[in-house]
Amino acid sequence: MAMYCKNCGASLPENVQFCSACGTATGFAAQAVPGAVRSPLVRPREGRKVAGVCVGFAKAYGWDVLLVRILMMVGAIVIFPLAEIAYIVAWLAMPDEPFSLPFTTGVPPGSS
Numbered sequence: 001m002a003m004y005c006k007n008c009g010a011s012l013p014e015n016v017q018f019c020s021a022c023g024t025a026t027g028f029a030a031q032a033v034p035g036a037v038r039s040p041l042v043r044p045r046e047g048r049k050v051a052g053v054c055v056g057f058a059k060a061y062g063w064d065v066l067l068v069r070i071l072m073m074v075g076a077i078v079i080f081p082l083a084e085i086a087y088i089v090a091w092l093a094m095p096d097e098p099f100s101l102p103f104t105t106g107v108p109p110g111s112s
């Protein structure tokens with residue numbers, strides 16, 4: 001039974017702990033050791049649909065991105081406008097994921 005990376009969709013051998021393509025913990029590892037691989041709460045630069053808030057929470061807490069998005073969509077309707085406000089607050093509160101390459105100027109973008 002083949003497995004697929006939740007992050008990049010790469011086909012993986014069974015029972016691998018991490019995706020060989022992107023390093024994301026696979027479902028097997030995520031279930032075996034919940035929360036063991038935890039990312040900081042940031043908005044990833046890849047995989048965004050709107051602002052990356054859903055992806056950021058999913059990655060930080062090991063949740064399923066699709067599940068977070070579904071809950072967000074349901075919440076946007078059921079508890080309008082609280083979900084929208086919460087999303088915007090999270091958007092403002094969560095920093096962008098740092099670039100992979102270090103900055104050489106010492107001045108972060110948008111800090112002026």
Ligand SMILES: [Zn+2]
Pocket residue numbers: 005006007008009010019020021022023024
């Ligand atoms: Zn991957």
